[in-house]
Amino acid sequence: MPIPPEHRLWNDFLRVARRRIAGYLPPTPLVRSEFLSRELRRDVFLKLESLQPVGAFKVRPAFNGILASLQECRAAGVVTNSSGNFAQAVAFAATRLGVDSCIVMMRGASEFKRRRTEAFGGKVVVCDDSFRSRAETTERIRKESGRVALHPFDSRESIAGNATLGLELLDQIGEDFTLLAPISGGGLIAGTALAVKLGRPDCRIRGVQAQANPSMKRSLEADRRVLTEPSASLADALTVPRPGRNTFALVRALVDDVALVGEEAMRSAIRLLAIEEKLVVEAGGAVSVAAALAAPREVGGGPLVCVVSGGNIEPNLLREILSEPGEA
Amino acid sequence: MPIPPEHRLWNDFLRVARRRIAGYLPPTPLVRSEFLSRELRRDVFLKLESLQPVGAFKVRPAFNGILASLQECRAAGVVTNSSGNFAQAVAFAATRLGVDSCIVMMRGASEFKRRRTEAFGGKVVVCDDSFRSRAETTERIRKESGRVALHPFDSRESIAGNATLGLELLDQIGEDFTLLAPISGGGLIAGTALAVKLGRPDCRIRGVQAQANPSMKRSLEADRRVLTEPSASLADALTVPRPGRNTFALVRALVDDVALVGEEAMRSAIRLLAIEEKLVVEAGGAVSVAAALAAPREVGGGPLVCVVSGGNIEPNLLREILSEPGEA
Numbered sequence: 001m002p003i004p005p006e007h008r009l010w011n012d013f014l015r016v017a018r019r020r021i022a023g024y025l026p027p028t029p030l031v032r033s034e035f036l037s038r039e040l041r042r043d044v045f046l047k048l049e050s051l052q053p054v055g056a057f058k059v060r061p062a063f064n065g066i067l068a069s070l071q072e073c074r075a076a077g078v079v080t081n082s083s084g085n086f087a088q089a090v091a092f093a094a095t096r097l098g099v100d101s102c103i104v105m106m107r108g109a110s111e112f113k114r115r116r117t118e119a120f121g122g123k124v125v126v127c128d129d130s131f132r133s134r135a136e137t138t139e140r141i142r143k144e145s146g147r148v149a150l151h152p153f154d155s156r157e158s159i160a161g162n163a164t165l166g167l168e169l170l171d172q173i174g175e176d177f178t179l180l181a182p183i184s185g186g187g188l189i190a191g192t193a194l195a196v197k198l199g200r201p202d203c204r205i206r207g208v209q210a211q212a213n214p215s216m217k218r219s220l221e222a223d224r225r226v227l228t229e230p231s232a233s234l235a236d237a238l239t240v241p242r243p244g245r246n247t248f249a250l251v252r253a254l255v256d257d258v259a260l261v262g263e264e265a266m267r268s269a270i271r272l273l274a275i276e277e278k279l280v281v282e283a284g285g286a287v288s289v290a291a292a293l294a295a296p297r298e299v300g301g302g303p304l305v306c307v308v309s310g311g312n313i314e315p316n317l318l319r320e321i322l323s324e325p326g327e328a
Numbered sequence: 329m330p331i332p333p334e335h336r337l338w339n340d341f342l343r344v345a346r347r348r349i350a351g352y353l354p355p356t357p358l359v360r361s362e363f364l365s366r367e368l369r370r371d372v373f374l375k376l377e378s379l380q381p382v383g384a385f386k387v388r389p390a391f392n393g394i395l396a397s398l399q400e401c402r403a404a405g406v407v408t409n410s411s412g413n414f415a416q417a418v419a420f421a422a423t424r425l426g427v428d429s430c431i432v433m434m435r436g437a438s439e440f441k442r443r444r445t446e447a448f449g450g451k452v453v454v455c456d457d458s459f460r461s462r463a464e465t466t467e468r469i470r471k472e473s474g475r476v477a478l479h480p481f482d483s484r485e486s487i488a489g490n491a492t493l494g495l496e497l498l499d500q501i502g503e504d505f506t507l508l509a510p511i512s513g514g515g516l517i518a519g520t521a522l523a524v525k526l527g528r529p530d531c532r533i534r535g536v537q538a539q540a541n542p543s544m545k546r547s548l549e550a551d552r553r554v555l556t557e558p559s560a561s562l563a564d565a566l567t568v569p570r571p572g573r574n575t576f577a578l579v580r581a582l583v584d585d586v587a588l589v590g591e592e593a594m595r596s597a598i599r600l601l602a603i604e605e606k607l608v609v610e611a612g613g614a615v616s617v618a619a620a621l622a623a624p625r626e627v628g629g630g631p632l633v634c635v636v637s638g639g640n641i642e643p644n645l646l647r648e649i650l651s652e653p654g655e656a
């Protein structure tokens with residue numbers, strides 16, 4: 001797929017983002033999975049964003065967003081909203097950079113992630129269980145307090161921050177590859193796809209969503225951003241009901257297709273990653289591996305690279321999944 | 329501590345080992361632990377041997393041992409004995425290199441590790457629950473079958489294979505550091521200490537054993553290799569009752585001291601590594617972190633590097649530990 005010329009304009013933002021975050025976030029490991037490579041008869045690598053500080057890739061957009069206007073953030077503080085991983089990431093990055101942070105989370109957000117957000121120094125404001133209430137609460141706080149608002153996925157800084165993951169992959173793999181990455185609002189895959197396709201246009205990219213929340217897939221099918229009310233899912237990190245304006249445009253232009261993954265497949269992937277790969281991964285971080293297991297050959301060629309985007313699983317859920325029968 | 333001149337002779341073996349295994353085992357990640365660095369007010373890094381194929385550092389000596397006499401191993405097969413991680417590693421490396429492998433394990437060895445050894449293509453022979461029975465069974469098989477015997481920790485090839493971990497650390501850390509590494513027979517720490525102290529003599533090295541099996545510590549105190557009957561411990565990878573002849577000499581010359589870690593401290597470290605670091609670690613792999621938590625300052629200066637030597641914990645034990653109360 002040719003890269004639309006306007007996307008080349010991003011090149012500078014990506015390089016700037018990489019320089020900005022370099023002192024705070026070293027590249028995450030890319031490890032070969034012996035087990036998956038054997039099972040799928042294809043080289044499979046895992047990009048371990050679960051080993052980031054706070055246990056998720058979201059520190060990339062958090063650092064890039066705050067560093068982009070550090071003086072203003074230091075003076076006024078920041079506000080954002082999140083289902084949990086961006087919350088922790090903003091709290092962590094803000095504290096590290098001497099910035100006050102306020103994070104709006106829904107009442108029903110993961111309790112584990114909420115406690116961790118507070119532990120990282122974030123002030124959590126709880127709102128009702130709807131994306132509308134969350135957006136309104138965030139906007140009210142921004143207006144009243146003058147805090148700098150950080151968009152969790154659709155701002156230029158968030159997308160460029162996520163793109164640093166793609167730049168690292170280009171350094172870490174010497175050939176064209178096929179990438180599998182989770183999609184919620186689309187920030188991770190939009191940024192990563194930008195970096196990867198600008199660097200190596202022949203790489204293939206498959207997005208992965210929970211069957212319970214196919215918001216990007218439905219939007220691509222409709223060729224416009226549609227609202228998809230999410231159902232309950234283990235993947236509490238993949239619940240954004242409508243893609244961002246920018247992320248949708250980038251995904252439509254750069255991502256080859258989107259696969260859906262069911263709840264049982266997530267559980268199996270979490271179990272497999274713990275027992276065979278010695279990794280604690282949350283459901284939203286395991287969907288790329290679940291999708292690789294479901295269809296190891298139908299996407300592109302070269303090695304398969306699964307983005308393991310986060311590890312913040314509730315300990316009780318991990319216990320439950322470890323007790324389930326499985327191969328290992 | 330000055331390095332005795334005879335240890336400099338090892339230099340060549342180390343370089344050869346590194347070249348030998350390079351095509352099979354890329355360097356393992358070294359990651360900064362945000363949580364431990366904050367808790368201990370000191371930079372703490374984790375060397376993730378748990379992410380090796382088979383989930384333990386033992387693939388280093390396994391590949392180096394087989395590759396050192398590959399033609400002979402291919403013709404005659406190999407035999408070894410192990411509490412579990414070297415068993416899996418030899419099975420894996422042998423299968424990869426087209427070599428037939430036979431591994432002697434005690435009846436009481438971890439069932440999880442035994443099943444994995446077979447899954448990697450090793451033929452397991454079960455013997456009685458004593459180190460004597462294990463040694464005799466191994467020697468009998470060697471004599472009867474003509475297989476090449478691989479020593480799990482005390483051969484030159486095993487020590488040089490383990491030393492590749494130390495060579496990687498010298499590349500990965502640009503300053504003098506303090507290393508914490510587990511000790512069972514002493515192979516891991518002897519090899520690592522050799523590489524580290526030959527390269528940077530001012531690094532400090534603390535070995536760590538389970539209180540239930542202080543075989544190296546007792547031997548150092550007695551200034552000779554004494555037999556210490558091990559008691560039951562979660563750390564089933566750290567049960568060798570007497571140091572090797574070579575490993576003892578190297579540890580005496582190169583390791584600064586040996587700390588002991590209790591069972592509760594291991595459980596806490598396993599829990600912390602899962603919840604904060606998103607890593608599945610077995611008890612023998614968690615003792616370095618447990619020792620760092622117990623005494624973060626009394627060893628040397630610079631960053632603390634904990635070798636996370638393996639991740640092969642029984643899923644049921646991990647479940648049990650995740651249900652225990654803790655800070656996170």
